[in-house]
Amino acid sequence: MPQPLATRAPAKINLTLHVLGRRADGYHDLESLVMFAGTGDDLRLEPARALALEVGGPTALLAGSDADNLVLKAARLLVERVEGLKVGTFHLTKRLPVAAGIGGGSSDAAAALRLLARRNGMTLSHPALREAARLTGADVPVCLEPRARMMRGAGEELGPALSLPRLFAVLVNPRVPVETPVVFKALGLQPGQGLSAAAHPALQAPSSDALLALLRETRNDLEPPAIKVEPVIGEALGLMRETPGCRLARMSGSGATVFGLYDDCDAAAKAGRQIRRLRPDWWVKATILR
Numbered sequence: 526m527p528q529p530l531a532t533r534a535p536a537k538i539n540l541t542l543h544v545l546g547r548r549a550d551g552y553h554d555l556e557s558l559v560m561f562a563g564t565g566d567d568l569r570l571e572p573a574r575a576l577a578l579e580v581g582g583p584t585a586l587l588a589g590s591d592a593d594n595l596v597l598k599a600a601r602l603l604v605e606r607v608e609g610l611k612v613g614t615f616h617l618t619k620r621l622p623v624a625a626g627i628g629g630g631s632s633d634a635a636a637a638l639r640l641l642a643r644r645n646g647m648t649l650s651h652p653a654l655r656e657a658a659r660l661t662g663a664d665v666p667v668c669l670e671p672r673a674r675m676m677r678g679a680g681e682e683l684g685p686a687l688s689l690p691r692l693f694a695v696l697v698n699p700r701v702p703v704e705t706p707v708v709f710k711a712l713g714l715q716p717g718q719g720l721s722a723a724a725h726p727a728l729q730a731p732s733s734d735a736l737l738a739l740l741r742e743t744r745n746d747l748e749p750p751a752i753k754v755e756p757v758i759g760e761a762l763g764l765m766r767e768t769p770g771c772r773l774a775r776m777s778g779s780g781a782t783v784f785g786l787y788d789d790c791d792a793a794a795k796a797g798r799q800i801r802r803l804r805p806d807w808w809v810k811a812t813i814l815r
Contacts, residue, residue: 529569539557541557543555546720557677558740559667563812573613584623587619594633630662672687673689692813695797697809765783770795797810
């Protein structure tokens with residue numbers, strides 16, 4: 526009998542997020558550098574004749590019903606496109622906060638597609654797999670092969686994988702879900718309207734110091750409207766900036782997760798402990814970004 530397959534669904538961190546403007550179709554054109562964290566959810570596929578999903582873990586109750594879960598959505602889209610696809614029961618261990626700006630659901634969906642690809646001997650470049658990822662959600666394609674890269678457009682344009690130095694980080698979520706459409710609405714761009722701001726710099730960073738210097742020239746254009754929607758994001762950023770050795774603090778995606786960057790794992794761990802003492806009810810994780 527085939528053995529269960531397993532993979533990690535890492536958190537996706539938007540180190541930068543430049544909003545270029547809003548298109549006539551209502552979507553926003555973006556430029557974003559993403560890296561992936563060492564922390565995430567875990568997904569296992571137990572071979573069976575029918576698709577099913579079981580969810581457990583610390584944040585399982587917030588992950589929504591089976592009908593809403595992107596794992597099953599992605600799997601069903603692939604089943605529709607590949608005749609005779611071998612499937613099974615997914616076991617999702619949910620650790621990441623939801624609606625948090627770190628692509629938890631999207632990474633789970635991408636992990637499901639990776640496991641189905643392994644079960645069926647498909648490559649990750651298979652057209653049906655790519656189409657299923659695209660139709661599941663805007664952030665799923667970049668999570669399919671979790672490597673540092675640039676995203677553009679509404680998330681559908683992916684640059685090549687980038688060889689960037691690893692970064693030592695602390696992720697903080699005040700356990701307040703933030704819906705992405707609400708934040709974009711608060712940004713207030715009308716169709717056809719653009720933002721007049723500096724362009725995203727070219728990514729040439731041979732060292733961590735060079736990458737941090739480059740990141741300081743960038744921004745997250747969704748940070749100000751997200752803070753208006755949920756002021757606690759500003760509080761989280763303030764606490765992060767007060768930790769010793771914080772080189773940069775910024776919000777990821779549309780929030781509410783914020784990240785701080787540090788010189789080494791010890792500094793990141795100390796910062797995480799400091800914030801956890803001050804806000805023991807928040808989700809706090811020291812990690813490495815790659």
